[in-house]
Amino acid sequence: MYIGKSIIGVFIALVMLASMGIAFAMWSETLRINVTVDTGEVDVIWGKYWSNDTIEKPKVSLDVTKVYITEEAYDDEGDLIKLNVTIDNAYPGYKVGIYGMVNNTGSIPVKLLSATLKYNSEETPLTLCQWVDLDLDGDGDLDLNVHLGLAEDGEDGTQIDPGAFDTYELVIHVKQGANETATYGFEVEFVFAQWNEVP
């Protein structure tokens, strides 16, 4: 009696399982998308550089103040990332423009995000086309003032596309408050960022 009921129950269970297997055994096909993202590179370097010391001299044929621009630092890729400017034997009223071409050697357009002038432990933001007065020795007299601008180079000066360049002009003017036989030093840091992140 009990054995017969059990056999029937097992049979019914097998039939139900078979019918469910038929329901799940539909045909199917899978499509896939394999994604590879190769990122670009934001990379800028100093290209050509020069000063206008020799071409904007006053009428007197006398080379009193000399300007030297040298290459100071390179990154791991061997790109020039830091210039060294030395202005020797300057005096109040002396003014010189330092020009540096910023070459976009990367693959992403860039824009100037910020320019900062650093001396001692101070940091002063530089805004394009504005003079900034500096009392570098802290004696209460203004020693220098500097002006950051864009030189006329045919470019638009707002965005540097890959392979393109912009030329920046840093004008340094020695003021009357500068001391004789003194040395004044400062550093200007330009940060260029991906074009779509700079307003």
Place this chain on the structure above:
Amino acid sequence: MNAKKITIIPIFLMLLSVFSVAFAMWSETLKVNTTVDTGELDWEIMEGTLTQKDTCDFPANDYNASFLPQPGAQQLDKNVGCTDLELIDSDNDGDYDTLKITMQNVYPWYYEHIAFKVHNDGTIPLKIWRVIINGNIYHELNPGAIEGEYFDFNGDGKNDTLIWWGDNFGVQLDPCESANISLDITILQDAPEGSTITFTIQLDAIQWNKYEEYTP
């Protein structure tokens, strides 16, 4: 209370991650390191270039202002007065910057001519700018005139001294260059007897590129 804290922490973490994304822009930095070395404006009276007519170092006959009001003098046949010259380094920088002139036992129409060289021993071109005589500033002294400048140094209302000055105003001296400076001094009739007349002459140079700006 604990549930609120547990809710706030994920929100904070989400905000932090959003900001991280916002600040994580790609950028590259370029730098310019700048050094400005200033020069020195410096000049001096050259030792060994002092010349005069009537020194006190050895006996010499006096000179008389025979051509007044024009400059020039004739030597007399007596040694009565004399003029002593001394170079002084007043700021101890190794340069002679002051010429002390002491006239001893002089009298009306006593005449002295003093000349010397000034030398640019700095690194910046300079221009001979002005002369200050007892506080009076002259960017030119009797230009084009034969007569010199009359002074009442003792303040008694009467001129006691007449000075002529050379015309090197505005002359540019590049580093290492020099120029001649000369002055003539005549004691006038109204100088008081038995007194000491003291005055200072200061000769100023200015950096070459500021001469026009600061010269009237």
